[in-house]
Amino acid sequence: MKKLFMALALIFVFISACAPKEDKDAINAKKLIEYHKKKFDSLPLSGKIANGVREIGVKAFQYGWEPESIVVKKGEKVRFIVETADVPHGFELEGIIIPGWDPDKSVRKGWDPDKSVKKGDKTILEINAEEAGVWDMVCTAYCGPGHTGMKGKYIVKN
Numbered sequence: 262m263k264k265l266f267m268a269l270a271l272i273f274v275f276i277s278a279c280a281p282k283e284d285k286d287a288i289n290a291k292k293l294i295e296y297h298k299k300k301f302d303s304l305p306l307s308g309k310i311a312n313g314v315r316e317i318g319v320k321a322f323q324y325g326w327e328p329e330s331i332v333v334k335k336g337e338k339v340r341f342i343v344e345t346a347d348v349p350h351g352f353e354l355e356g357i358i359i360p361g362w363d364p365d366k367s368v369r370k371g372w373d374p375d376k377s378v379k380k381g382d383k384t385i386l387e388i389n390a391e392e393a394g395v396w397d398m399v400c401t402a403y404c405g406p407g408h409t410g411m412k413g414k415y416i417v418k419n
């Protein structure tokens with residue numbers, strides 16, 4: 262009888278050790294995801310709608326972007342009006358193809374002056390925001406020692 266009791270007690274200890282517990286880390290992770298989702302959803306959209314197109318003025322400078330984050334809605338047609346405040350800069354949304362625009366032509370090798378953003382010019386680029394997500398906005402023309410840190414975000418909300 263004592264042995265049976267011991268065996269039952271052991272089984273009980275074993276089961277309670279295996280039963281799913283409320284994992285603190287999982288709860289915290291869920292809270293964090295929720296927090297960021299709320300923050301993400303509440304981001305204001307950039308620019309303004311003109312004739313059904315979201316127009317956004319983007320200014321490149323040594324070494325950053327104004328605005329630093331561009332926010333649009335999935336399904337929108339987006340028009341970037343890109344200018345530079347100082348030296349020529351390139352423009353790329355990493356992983357997104359902009360029709361008629363080759364960001365690699367604005368790097369030093371094979372540099373094409375028509376494919377970089379020059380002072381006094383407005384470079385107009387259009388894309389359709391087809392997919393929700395976050396992409397890096399980068400400069401593809403070497404513009405000085407801070408060039409590689411010249412990063413912004415392109416955000417497409419659902």
Ligand SMILES: [Cu+2]
Pocket residue numbers: 350351400401402403404405408409411
């Ligand atoms: Cu640059």
